[in-house]
Amino acid sequence: MKAWVILIAALCLILVITQMEDYFGQQYSGGLASEKDHVDYYFVNFALMETQADGTISQQVSGQHLTHWKLQQQSTIIAPVISDGVDPQQRVHMLADTAHMNQQTQQAKLLGNVHSYQATHAGKGGFDLYTDHLDYDLKNRVASTDAKVDITTPSGTIQAVGMNAKLDEDLLRFNANVHSTYPVK
Amino acid sequence: VQGDVEQPLSIEADTAVFDRNKGTATYDGNVIVKQGTLEILAAHVDILAPENEIQQVIATGSPVNFKQEMDNKKLAKGKSTKMEYFVSDKRLVLTGESELEQDQDKLTGNSIVYLIDSGEIVADGKGGKSGRITATFFPSKAAE
Numbered sequence: 475m476k477a478w479v480i481l482i483a484a485l486c487l488i489l490v491i492t493q494m495e496d497y498f499g500q501q502y503s504g505g506l507a508s509e510k511d512h513v514d515y516y517f518v519n520f521a522l523m524e525t526q527a528d529g530t531i532s533q534q535v536s537g538q539h540l541t542h543w544k545l546q547q548q549s550t551i552i553a554p555v556i557s558d559g560v561d562p563q564q565r566v567h568m569l570a571d572t573a574h575m576n577q578q579t580q581q582a583k584l585l586g587n588v589h590s591y592q593a594t595h596a597g598k599g600g601f602d603l604y605t606d607h608l609d610y611d612l613k614n615r616v617a618s619t620d621a622k623v624d625i626t627t628p629s630g631t632i633q634a635v636g637m638n639a640k641l642d643e644d645l646l647r648f649n650a651n652v653h654s655t656y657p658v659k
Numbered sequence: 660v661q662g663d664v665e666q667p668l669s670i671e672a673d674t675a676v677f678d679r680n681k682g683t684a685t686y687d688g689n690v691i692v693k694q695g696t697l698e699i700l701a702a703h704v705d706i707l708a709p710e711n712e713i714q715q716v717i718a719t720g721s722p723v724n725f726k727q728e729m730d731n732k733k734l735a736k737g738k739s740t741k742m743e744y745f746v747s748d749k750r751l752v753l754t755g756e757s758e759l760e761q762d763q764d765k766l767t768g769n770s771i772v773y774l775i776d777s778g779e780i781v782a783d784g785k786g787g788k789s790g791r792i793t794a795t796f797f798p799s800k801a802a803e
Contacts, residue, residue, distance in 0.1 A: 627711070629712065632677075646676070646677040653671045654675070655670075658713065
């Protein structure tokens with residue numbers, strides 16, 4: 475008889491402990507979760523422009539949706555378009571499925587169907603680049619990826635794996651498996 | 660082969676750096692340059708492509724090797740420490756311990772200029788170890 479009493483008491487104790495864990499668990503995460511996922515603002519079909527002192531646009535970020543978290547200083551953009559460059563003829567444009575932007579570090583991570591291009595003017599400059607993902611440093615204007623890249627320029631085509639491009643120096647570095655083709659006129 | 664010079668020029672390498680301001684490109688590591696049947700194998704290649712048009716390919720290596728199929732289907736091949744290919748002139752300049760073989764005929768000298776279109780060759784010994792060129796030609800038919 476005594477054994478039965480001990481067994482029932484043990485079971486009740488276990489029940490009480492699990493209930494308490496559930497209760498405190500909700501209280502604890504509920505409070506923090508709301509702060510972390512708190513969206514500060516949300517844009518639809520937007521365009522944000524950074525202008526120079528004389529009013530000319532130096533950078534523009536636009537897209538279908540933007541969600542911003544002030545605490546982390548981060549935004550997620552659906553169908554982003556990043557355009558960078560003061561001279562419209564030299565401006566580089568970057569499109570993707572999604573972008574994650576960190577306002578603090580001024581870094582953008584473009585993900586999915588990334589297409590970057592620059593128009594050709596009077597036979598000069600111009601390229602079309604396609605890759606899976608691209609990191610873009612808005613402050614230093616450096617684009618880099620470890621994925622395969624496919625580039626078409628007026629002087630030929632380039633395929634490679636891994637790239638680092640300094641837009642201000644017009645310098646492109648390809649890290650592996652480089653294959654380029656030049657048409658002969 | 661006659662049509663080689665009209666073919667697009669392709670380059671494969673481990674790494675590359677493009678300077679779009681200067682219109683130059685540098686390829687490093689197992690570099691293979693191809694144009695039709697012409698093939699150049701080098702360690703390092705510089706490309707000059709001002710105004711978006713490739714004009715010159717400068718290959719260096721120890722050595723740089725090239726080969727090309729001639730119109731008579733036989734092979735021309737050569738090697739040197741430096742090779743410059745002037746695309747629009749269709750001219751290949753071998754410099755430094757240069758050797759050129761066409762079928763069995765062989766030519767050595769410090770520099771050899773090979774006109775791809777006409778197959779014409781100009782060799783120069785100046786600057787080389789012996790300062791001279793050597794040429795070995797095999798009679799096409801055995802003496803009757």
